[in-house]
Amino acid sequence: MSKKEMTLNDLFHDTLKDIYFAEKKILAALPKMAKAARSAELRTAFEEHRLQTEDHVQRLDEVFQMIDAKSQAKTCEAIIGIVKESEEVIKDLKDSPALDAGLLAAAQAVEHYEISRYGTLRTWAAQLGLLDAVPLLNQTLEEEKEADKRLTDIAVADINQEAA
Ligand code: ZN
Ligand code: FE
Numbered sequence: 001m002s003k004k005e006m007t008l009n010d011l012f013h014d015t016l017k018d019i020y021f022a023e024k025k026i027l028a029a030l031p032k033m034a035k036a037a038r039s040a041e042l043r044t045a046f047e048e049h050r051l052q053t054e055d056h057v058q059r060l061d062e063v064f065q066m067i068d069a070k071s072q073a074k075t076c077e078a079i080i081g082i083v084k085e086s087e088e089v090i091k092d093l094k095d096s097p098a099l100d101a102g103l104l105a106a107a108q109a110v111e112h113y114e115i116s117r118y119g120t121l122r123t124w125a126a127q128l129g130l131l132d133a134v135p136l137l138n139q140t141l142e143e144e145k146e147a148d149k150r151l152t153d154i155a156v157a158d159i160n161q162e163a164a
């Protein structure tokens with residue numbers, strides 16, 4: 001029996017499962033990063049982004065519904081690796097003034113992964129005519145970009161200076 005060819009529809013569905021897995025993983029990681037952060041500003045940024053991440057999961061639930069699929073996660077090795085690196089930062093820099101700089105770098109790697117995924121999903125949704133999904137994916141994309149920018153601002157303002 002020959003394997004059925006994968007379509008853009010299948011790819012969209014698969015990538016939706018990938019980012020669903022990633023968002024759940026991030027939901028679990030952010031409280032640990034918040035707890036580890038030395039600066040109150042960074043801690044607050046992590047806590048607030050955790051709340052946003054709950055919305056991200058909910059929007060994905062809606063997109064799954066739009067394609068008549070149940071919400072489902074598919075293991076994403078990329079986010080597992082990125083989150084593992086953040087755990088190493090917490091462990092290795094526990095008592096270092098550079099801890100927050102490391103946490104910032106790790107968190108930005110997470111945001112960049114998400115930005116890449118949501119950018120792709122939004123484009124594919126438009127190509128597939130899933131016009132109700134486009135604004136939902138776009139809203140999350142914008143929130144990930146804002147989160148990334150906020151981290152950059154915090155890094156530039158003080159944390160990297162304190163580390164040095
Ligand atoms: Zn997210
Ligand atoms: Fe992935």
Ligand code: FE
Pocket residue numbers: 026049053110111114144147
């Ligand atoms: Fe995010």
